[in-house]
Structure formats: structure tokens, C-alpha cells
Amino acid sequence: MKQAIKAAFPVTIPVMLGYLSIGIAFGLLFENAGYNFIWAFFTSLIVYAGAMQFIAVSFFYGGIGLIQIAVMTFVVNFRHIFYGLSFLDRFNDMGLKKWYMVFALTDETYSLLCGKKAPAGVDEKKFFFCVAILDQSYWVLGSVIGSLAGSMITFNTKGMDFAMTALFIVIFLDQWKAYPSHIPALLGLACTAGVLLAIGPGNLVIPSMALIVIALMLARKQIESKAAVKTEKEEDLP
Amino acid sequence: MILSFGQSLLIILVIAAITFALRAAPFILFSRTGTTPKVITYLGNVLPPAVMGMLIVYCLRNVSVLDAPFGLPELIAVVTVAVLHLWRRNSMLSILGGTALYMVLIQVVFV
Numbered sequence: 081m082k083q084a085i086k087a088a089f090p091v092t093i094p095v096m097l098g099y100l101s102i103g104i105a106f107g108l109l110f111e112n113a114g115y116n117f118i119w120a121f122f123t124s125l126i127v128y129a130g131a132m133q134f135i136a137v138s139f140f141y142g143g144i145g146l147i148q149i150a151v152m153t154f155v156v157n158f159r160h161i162f163y164g165l166s167f168l169d170r171f172n173d174m175g176l177k178k179w180y181m182v183f184a185l186t187d188e189t190y191s192l193l194c195g196k197k198a199p200a201g202v203d204e205k206k207f208f209f210c211v212a213i214l215d216q217s218y219w220v221l222g223s224v225i226g227s228l229a230g231s232m233i234t235f236n237t238k239g240m241d242f243a244m245t246a247l248f249i250v251i252f253l254d255q256w257k258a259y260p261s262h263i264p265a266l267l268g269l270a271c272t273a274g275v276l277l278a279i280g281p282g283n284l285v286i287p288s289m290a291l292i293v294i295a296l297m298l299a300r301k302q303i304e305s306k307a308a309v310k311t312e313k314e315e316d317l318p
Numbered sequence: 319m320i321l322s323f324g325q326s327l328l329i330i331l332v333i334a335a336i337t338f339a340l341r342a343a344p345f346i347l348f349s350r351t352g353t354t355p356k357v358i359t360y361l362g363n364v365l366p367p368a369v370m371g372m373l374i375v376y377c378l379r380n381v382s383v384l385d386a387p388f389g390l391p392e393l394i395a396v397v398t399v400a401v402l403h404l405w406r407r408n409s410m411l412s413i414l415g416g417t418a419l420y421m422v423l424i425q426v427v428f429v
Contacts, residue, residue: 114319164344165362194366239421245377268371281379
């Protein structure tokens, strides 16, 4: 396990930067709504959803019904329904840890698990688990710090959340190199940019995900034929 | 606190339950049958790069290219991350370098 933590920690540093800064911001907002660090800790522990927790702060000012809250959560987090598809087999071998992995599958943890491999000699399951649990600990820690001492932070953290954007760019480039076909990556960019131009930044994720899935289905033949060619080529190598 | 303890707790539990249900849905739908449909395996393989593309655009969705500074800090930072990464292939260097530059750009240069 020690070995797995050692291997996982450097991989999670970008998420640490992002989660600490976003977590602190969440803790601050939640504190302003009248909820102390125990609430922040508890919420980040059992909800564990970045963007959603920000939106959720507004619920605590009252006037929003539970059904509306439920629908909003469903809409905002709907993209997560696709994330598990990439890990069906790998999580199923993880025993009791499986359900924690499922619970902890945020955008950032998903990205790390997709993009980074366990180094040689380190058990992949333990590595996955450590990545997931380190990521959540940053998130919980960030929200508690924000809640407790947010007003005392003296250096300007504005822009630190760019670490998240940078993380996605880095993984995008790594996958660009690793994947036989560039069509999925390009479709992801193009569909989302198209939806952004068409309807603006307000409700971007669900229409984009829908369009991406449709586009991936339509391009399945091209993508799979390219993947097959690449595999054959690799097999030719001595 | 405007809401009561119970109301607040209920809100948190509802959000937690729905979020977990969404993350668990594929495992509940496809793991008991034993064999996952081919199309789902296909989507599982091709979604990661597509989702990364989506998340990049999503992160930059509020950047305005029509008003000053016309998205320049973001453009410079994104290009820096990409160039650093293509050059050295060191994730830490690319992410920390790009983030530090972005912080300087929006705090000092484009204020």
C-alpha cells in the first residue's frame, strides 16, 4: 500500500492544487450561508461533487423545493453516468473498494484514472484506490480550510483553479498520443464548442454529452477501422 | 442558517444520493448480466478523449473573446501548457507552469 501511495501522490498533485483552491472557495461560500466547518466537512465527505456543491450553496438560503434540488442535481451531474463505462471491468475486480471507486468518480479522478497508469511493480487496484482517496482528501481538506480560515488567507489565489483546466489539457494531449484515432478527441472539442456557440455557457454539459455520444455512434465505423489498422501495424513490429 | 438542521441534512442527502446513483448507474446496469454490450464497451473506450475535450471547453466556457482582455490570458496559458507538455511531456511542469503564468497574467498583467 505504501508503494501505491508513493506512486499515486505525484500523479494527484495537479488535482490537489485545483481541489484545495475550489474546496476553499466552497467552504467560504458555505460559511457565508451560515454553515460551519462541520457541515462543510460532512458535505464534501458524502456529496463530493465540485460544481454541484457550488450550486448547492444557493439551496441553503431556502425557497427551493427538494424535487427541484433533485432535478438540478440530476441535470448538473448527468455526465457522470458515462464515466463508469470506462471502468466496468477494472472496478469490478476491486472487491469492497469497488463502491468507493464508483462514489469517488469525479471529473478529476476520472481524468487521472484514464490518463495515468500505475508504474511497473505497483498493483493497479491499489494505485487506483490511492488516487481516488487522495483526491477526496484534498477536497475535504480544502472545504474545511475555506470554512475555518478562508478570510485569513493572505496570498491572492485568484486564477489557481486554472490548474484544473491545465490538467484536462495535459490528459487530452496524452490521450491524443495514445489513441489510434483522433476522431473522439476532436468530436469532444467540436461538439462542446458548437453547443457553446449555439446556446451559450449556461447549460453546456448535457447537450454537449448528448451530441458527443450521437457523434461517436455515427463515427463508430471510421473510429474502429482506424483502431484495427493501428493494432495490426503494432503486431507487425518485431 | 435559514433552514432547520433537518431540512439542511435532507438537502445534502438528496444531492449525495442522486450523485451516487448517477455514478453507479453503469455498474448496476451492466455488471450483473456479466457481458457488457459491445456498443457500451465501444463508448467506454472512446469517451475518455471526447470527455477531456468537453471538459477543456467547459472550463473555458465563461471566457469572453469580445470584451477586454479578449480571452488573451486564457489563450496564452492554454498554449503554454500545450507547448510545455509537447516539449517535455512532464505533467507537473506543464500544469504548474501554465497555472503560475495564468495567475501572474490575471493578477498582474491584465488587471
